[in-house]
Amino acid sequence: MKDMENIEEMLNCYLDGELDERKSNEIQRLIDNDSQVQGLYDSLKRYKNLMDTVCQVPAPEGLCDNITAHLEREVLLADTPIYSLKAGRRHLMARRLMTAAAVIALAAALSAVIFDIFVPKSSRQQFLSSALRKKTIKQVLYEKPFADTKQQQDTKVVPQNYDVPFVAILTLKTNSPIEVDWFVAKALTTTNLFSQTTAIDRRAGTVRYVINCNNQSLAGLIQELSFIWPQCTDTKIAIGTEQTGKYIAINNISAQQAMEICKAENSGQRLRMANDLAIINKFTAPAIIDRQYAAADIDYDLLVSQKPALTSTEKTQIAGQSSSDFKNATLTIIVISN
Amino acid sequence: MVKFIQEQLKNNDANISIDEAALVAQAKAGNMDSVERLILKYQQRVYNAVLKLCGNSDDAAELTQDAFVRVIQNIKNFKGQSSFYTWLFRIAVNLTLNFCKKNSRVSFQTLDSEPDEEFKRQLKDYLIDKTSPQPPQIAATKELHSLILKALEKLDADQRAVIVLRDIEQMNYTEIAETLDIEIGTVKSRIARGRKNLREILEGAIQ
Numbered sequence: 006m007k008d009m010e011n012i013e014e015m016l017n018c019y020l021d022g023e024l025d026e027r028k029s030n031e032i033q034r035l036i037d038n039d040s041q042v043q044g045l046y047d048s049l050k051r052y053k054n055l056m057d058t059v060c061q062v063p064a065p066e067g068l069c070d071n072i073t074a075h076l077e078r079e080v081l082l083a084d085t086p087i088y089s090l091k092a093g094r095r096h097l098m099a100r101r102l103m104t105a106a107a108v109i110a111l112a113a114a115l116s117a118v119i120f121d122i123f124v125p126k127s128s129r130q131q132f133l134s135s136a137l138r139k140k141t142i143k144q145v146l147y148e149k150p151f152a153d154t155k156q157q158q159d160t161k162v163v164p165q166n167y168d169v170p171f172v173a174i175l176t177l178k179t180n181s182p183i184e185v186d187w188f189v190a191k192a193l194t195t196t197n198l199f200s201q202t203t204a205i206d207r208r209a210g211t212v213r214y215v216i217n218c219n220n221q222s223l224a225g226l227i228q229e230l231s232f233i234w235p236q237c238t239d240t241k242i243a244i245g246t247e248q249t250g251k252y253i254a255i256n257n258i259s260a261q262q263a264m265e266i267c268k269a270e271n272s273g274q275r276l277r278m279a280n281d282l283a284i285i286n287k288f289t290a291p292a293i294i295d296r297q298y299a300a301a302d303i304d305y306d307l308l309v310s311q312k313p314a315l316t317s318t319e320k321t322q323i324a325g326q327s328s329s330d331f332k333n334a335t336l337t338i339i340v341i342s343n
Numbered sequence: 344m345v346k347f348i349q350e351q352l353k354n355n356d357a358n359i360s361i362d363e364a365a366l367v368a369q370a371k372a373g374n375m376d377s378v379e380r381l382i383l384k385y386q387q388r389v390y391n392a393v394l395k396l397c398g399n400s401d402d403a404a405e406l407t408q409d410a411f412v413r414v415i416q417n418i419k420n421f422k423g424q425s426s427f428y429t430w431l432f433r434i435a436v437n438l439t440l441n442f443c444k445k446n447s448r449v450s451f452q453t454l455d456s457e458p459d460e461e462f463k464r465q466l467k468d469y470l471i472d473k474t475s476p477q478p479p480q481i482a483a484t485k486e487l488h489s490l491i492l493k494a495l496e497k498l499d500a501d502q503r504a505v506i507v508l509r510d511i512e513q514m515n516y517t518e519i520a521e522t523l524d525i526e527i528g529t530v531k532s533r534i535a536r537g538r539k540n541l542r543e544i545l546e547g548a549i550q
Contacts, residue, residue, distance in 0.1 A: 056510040
């Protein structure tokens, strides 16, 4: 079998004229003497003749033109500096970067348009003003006017482990009561104080919130509320004193000042601070706040839900309970429409 | 210019006296006339070989064009160790074989789907019964062309390449080995197996 394959290979070579003279003679002798080899050779020869008849197909019209046109285009592109030189590549890169920048600018412009359409004007102004104020918000608006020596006197007056509860009434007069009310509600939600709001009283032109929490939470709430200050035409805070019903009223109070009061370490410091701010903000102190509300036709009893400052043997702080858990502050926020 | 050269090539090759080495040298120097002459000289042979390998005239035209473009673009790298013709065919055949491998099923365009009975009988007489010499009416018929293309389609790509280069392109074994970058022994064995397979395919088709 293998021999037959070799003979067939040799016959093909002989047929194609690829054998040297000696091998050609050998194959020729084999063909002459072996009928099987002769038949195979004859078959190969006929096949070859048949293949020789396969005609050549003419090349498609314009093949040469297409090739030269393709080559010319390649040469032209290769010769164009923009495609081959570094400067050209830089130019292309610059164009790509410019395109990317244009796309980003377009996206920013679209975002601004969407912001303009969907965000209320007042919110935008607050957002912008808060962004502008951020740099100055840290400046100290209140400085301790007295040395700490006076504090020792306070500690003598106030029993140990007892502090007067922080009671305050924040009054916000505004031309946009709905927006301010919405912001107060939002601030309560943001600071998780909504659940600690013991009363919400909505009346025509007045909304009242009473919140029971600790001082630190109150400071956080005031910080959140600082956004609504620009919306208010008048801001006032009344800080409860050791005497029930007596308040120190501070007119034109800023959010930062209110926060400083909330952060006071104890009632003594808080009241001193309130006194000082009342004087600084040009308001007579102390004042009887309920008369002022009566003059404004507001029912004072509905505004305050405070405990008496001094009560029998009740302790302000239960042993083992952290100061942050203890709700020793009551803030009443009143939003009044002008 | 192209038409002029075509006319000259058709009418009288001797008048133009194309010296391949000189044309290649001029083409290397960027002479587009020489490039055109080289294309015109070989385009038909390359196209036919590619057509027999891939079986589709549109693909063959595109592959021929690609082959010439590559050859001309790289002509500066041609060192003359083989003939320009072999180098050109090597690029064209490799491109075509790669194309065939990517498009695994080669679809041959045939003129007629089935040869008629008279044609079959004549071809059978010629190939199997061996009782008659080659009748002139068999040769150069569309049916024979179609039948051979169909038979080539059924060969594997390597055997098809050697058969086309030898029996249609009339290359010798050394040129085939250079073109396909294989040993001469491999060329011999592939030719023997390819012809045997082709014969069996043709005989099967006319039974």
